[in-house]
Structure formats: C-alpha cells, structure tokens
Amino acid sequence: MSRSQEPRAIATVPDVAREAGVSTATAARALGGYGSVRKSTRDRVLAAAEQLGYRANSLARSMITGSTRTLGVVVSDIENPFFRRSLRGIADTARGEGFEVLLANTDEELDKEEAAVRMMTERRVDGLVVCPADGGDRAHLADVIAAGIPVVLLDRRVAGLKADTVGIDNRKAARLATEYLLANGHRDIAIVTGGTRGMLERMLRPDMRGVERLTATTVGARAAGFRDAMTAAGVDIRPDLISSGGYRRQDAERETAGLLALPRRPTAILAFDAMQSLGAFHALSRAGVRCPEEVSLLGFDDTEWADVVSPGLTVMAQPAYEIGVAASRLLLSRIEGSGGAVAHRRLPTTLIRRASVGTPPSG
Amino acid sequence: MSRSQEPRAIATVPDVAREAGVSTATAARALGGYGSVRKSTRDRVLAAAEQLGYRANSLARSMITGSTRTLGVVVSDIENPFFRRSLRGIADTARGEGFEVLLANTDEELDKEEAAVRMMTERRVDGLVVCPADGGDRAHLADVIAAGIPVVLLDRRVAGLKADTVGIDNRKAARLATEYLLANGHRDIAIVTGGTRGMLERMLRPDMRGVERLTATTVGARAAGFRDAMTAAGVDIRPDLISSGGYRRQDAERETAGLLALPRRPTAILAFDAMQSLGAFHALSRAGVRCPEEVSLLGFDDTEWADVVSPGLTVMAQPAYEIGVAASRLLLSRIEGSGGAVAHRRLPTTLIRRASVGTPPSG
DNA sequence: TTGAAAGCGCTAACAA
C-alpha cells in the first residue's frame, strides 16, 4: 500500500457529542436539524462536527426514518434520446426536493428489469420510475406496489397494474402523424418500428382482436394509431411495408434498405422513435433516394440533430423532459402520501414540420 | 386513500427465522448466503422467506459490512454525448460486479458538485467517478480521498489530487487534429471551444506561463494541443479565431456565425466537443457556407449522427464507452483494496476521416 | 431544552 494517508476513523454522533460536551441525543438533534436545540448549543455541536470532519451516515438515518430519499429509475437504455432527456427531468425535479436517483438499464430484457426492481426494493428506494419491458409477466411490479412502494410508469401502461403512468397518447400521436402523411397524398406508407413481428401481426388482423394487448407497448400503441388513420382514410395497409427488426440504428437501416429495394417502394416512411428515424434517414441517403422528393420521412422524438440533418426532419415531438418532470412530481407526491385514484397523465405532442415530408412523386 | 392494499409490515430476518424454526443467525446466514448452513436448513429458511415475502434490507446490511456496493457518478450532464456513453460503460461494468450507480448532474457548477459529492459520501458510496468542474477549489475531492473513499477522475485531471484518472490525452488529440487540418493546407484555423475567455487567454500568452493550470481542464488541454501544432508548424494563431461562449449547441452556433461574419473568415474550424460540432455544423449550413469547399470542420467525439449529416463529420473519436469501463474497473479494484501508485490511464483516440475536411478554397 | 435508554434490521464474534 503506497497510500500515504491512513483514513482516520470517521467521526460519529457520540464522538461529536463528547467533543461538544453534550449528550448524543442533543448532538444528533443539532446535526440532524430536528427537535429543539438552543442556538448556542447547536453552534457548539456544529463546531465540534466541523473540527472532527463529521459526516452524517444516511444509512443509519434511513434505517430509522424509513426513508432513503432516493428514487429508483429503471429504463431500457439511458442513451436513448427519449430516456436520457426524461431522466434529466426526473433527476432535476428530484434534486430540487432533496431526492437522489439510483439508475438501472434493462436493455428491454425482462430478467434484468426484475433484478433491477428487486435490487431497488432491497435498497429501500422511496419510489420507482420504470419503463417496463415489452411483454412478459409483471408480478415484480405488482409486488412492489403491494408492498406500498409507489411506482410511476414511464411512456408505457401495463394493463391491470395499479400504477400511475406518465407519457403521451401514443396511439393518437401515431394517428396524427399518419394523417399528416395521408394529407400530403401518401398511400404507400411504411412503418419502421423496432418492434417484433408478432406484435405487429396482431395489428394487421382485420378484427383487431387483441388490440388491448397490442397497445400496452409503445410500438403496439403507435401501430394501432397508424392503423386507425389508414382505416379511417380507407387506405389499405400493405403488409410488406410493416417493418420490425430491433431498436438499434443499424436495425432500422437494414429494414429501410429492404423497403427501398421493394418492387413497389413506399412513398413515405413513419419511423417509431429517434434511432429508427436516424437509421431510416441514413438508409435513404446511402441508397441515393432523395428525401422528400422520392420518399418522405416522418419520425418520432425531436433530437439535437433533427434540424441539423438535411432535409430537416419532420417529427412528432414528445415533451420528454417534461414527462420526466411530471413522472417525478407524481411519484414524489405519492411518496408524501397523497392518495387518490391511479393517475394517467398524457402530455401533448407537437408535430414539428420541417422538410422531410413532401408529396409523393407524381410518377 | 383509495389504495386498496394496505401494505403489510415487511418481514424481517427474525420473522423468517421464527417461521422456519431456526435462530436469526442461521436464517440470516441462509438469506445472506454467507457462513455455513446445512442444505436442508437453507431450503427451509428460503421457503419461509418466500412465503413471507421477505426482502433483504440493504441498509442494515451495509451498516455492518461497511459496503453499499454503490458507485457514485458525478458528471456535468448525462445528456452530453461523451458522458452518456461513458455512463453506460460504467453502469454495465458495475452491474457485472454487483454494484449499482447513484447519479448526479452538476452542470459544470462547483457548488452542485460539492453538494453531490457530500451527499454521496453521506450515503456511503464505496467509490466515486467524477468529472470535476473546471476551476475552483478541490478540497471536497481531497477530503473524500483522505477519508479513504477511492475516486477516479473522468476525462480531466486535477493537479495535486491523488486520484486515478481515465480519459484520453486531450492535448495530444487536439494536436493531432490540428495537424490534420494543417496538412490539408489550412492556416486560418478557428477553434470553437465552449470554454471561458480567461482560460483561453492563458493559452495565447507567448511564454505559455500557466499552461499547467490550463491543461487541468479539457478545453484548456485541447487548446494547448492546438497551440502546440500551430507553433510547431510556424503558423500564427489568430486571436479573433479563438471562440468561447458556453457548452450548449446554440452557444456554438452563435460563436460560429460570428466567425463566419469576420472580414477574413477561417478556412477550417476545430470544434472541441460533439455539441460544439453540431452547433458549428448548423451555423455553416444556415449561413449557406459549403463544407468542406469553403470551410472545413473537424469535431471531437463520434456520435450517432456524425456519419448521417452531410457531409459526414470528420472527428477525433474518443472511446467513451471504454473510458467508462476502464474508470469503473479501476475504481472497483481500488475498492477491493488494490494499492499502488496513482494511475493515469490514457486511452487511444482515432481520427475518423469522413467528408467535412478538405483543402482551403484556392481564392 | 436536554439526557438516558431503547431499538431500526442486520452481521459477526464466540461458544456450543
């Protein structure tokens, strides 16, 4: 060991009390800022603490008070444009109320989500913001709620779970986006979703049976909204224009390239999130397909680069930061014990018209 | 309160012990996976725990073991392309070792950094990864280290602080980037830094006095590298091409617009991070300046959109994820008690040549 | 306003 400084034992409340010549109870009151302490006594205690380099032990405090002032945040990937912005909203709001954030990524894998939720309950977080992975059993979330730990769901809803949710109306947002494409004259509209085949096939079923299950996921709800608009306009959905293949940018690139190679290519593409948009956009330029003259592109989520690429991306923007703020606020109010029925906050989306959507080629 | 389920009191080790008909110590051993317990006994305890819905209390455990298995991460902004990628590397590595991540943003503000570090020490994190804010007093970090909590600095070094650091060689990277621009024939090279005026003025001083202090920050080190290359090539640095104005994209946009309005505009721009690149790029297109024909652009950090914009951005890429992994690994090894001298890990950068750098206009 | 004492839920000696 070449560490020069041997860490001196950290001072505790009794140490400070002794130094200040008061009881541990009095020292603890002065240090913790509760109960009543004469000003002169407090000053003496604080001075002693300062001198000894006292650091409060949150663990001990939390054991007794039953509160860790910590929010657990469980999302699939903090690098995702939507989540990273939401997380900032959550963290800023939490910080303002003296709460901290414990983070976990799940990569959309259910077992990682379960492990993360379990770990957070063991650490006694006061509440949880989670964006649940698609599909699968949700017993782990029900258990947490049953144990009295408030949970706010981000972006997605889970049928049968008594948890508050905050997000946008995904189905409506996709419908509006599709309507905008239709209004521009498009009929051969493709969707690049990132979701799984099975999920999307349910949407194609003419009777729409199972649509509730479908809309429990973001991709599913958006697919349903797409279908709503197409059906209302009397336009057939072409099954070959429904793409699915993973949430990474290169997945969207591959899928889009496939779409462009079709004998009858789409005249417009609706991409379901920012990474899908970026992938689709790149596939377009690589294929030398002019946007919007040959193929229009409409994406979800406004990002730092959406107005920098050329043409600027027309997007259905979600207020991601505000969604984080709202989720955090709602969670905080539940932690403070506010009761009332389960709340579902839907924040408004905005269609930001830039240059990537035009009319279909006349040919 | 309309919450239907009254949270039943959470089961503790004695509860489980009673249910299983063993002592608390035995139950604790079975539950905590330490000591020795006969298999049949363990099964009985685990079954009882399952039945009672037992959840371990990490706080109590940590109080005794002295370890929270938590890493504190303090960065200026998790939305920043470099930090978000690094954070993912840190989190993935930590998770693999059974550690979790407590997060804090500082927005480059020293008081927020101090508060975050204090909060984390009170929560008894086992170690800290911090990207220290530019300038100011660093006593808070020295205190943490003196208290025996390992600290790994990300991206930046702090003179006089006995902390490990992980990042790139910023000075060298900027020198190489500048040399590339020089090799392409540029002489009127501008830098868009995001840093402060004062920091950059130090760099312009012919005697380079204070360069050590300068290179303690990322911007400063990169500025020094820029100067190194310019000086070695015998090219004068034009003070009017040194821009500073804040780390947000719009700051870079404003600064770049100013640069382009100069009577003698630069033929190349070196942007000091991804947001600066994006802002500079946007300013270029908005001003109708062709890149690279009229002005070349070279940025730092490879991002998801760097190869999607047109022209593709030539960048000096840092291995952000790997830097996070390395920082995490180093921290974890210190937590496990590995001694040895302070380590400074410098990971290699890569110049990714795309299309945004060309030769200066012949006029 | 202050102090004495009990105890949060768990682990770690030590003994059996």
Place this chain on the structure above:
DNA sequence: TTGTTAGCGCTTTCAA
C-alpha cells in the same frame, strides 16, 4: 452446523 449476544450509527420515545 447452529445459537447467543453484542453492536453498526442513528433517531425517538420518555422523563427530567
């Protein structure tokens, strides 16, 4: 292998 017992550092009665 199992049990008894003593705390970790703090807050919180309760009494003075």
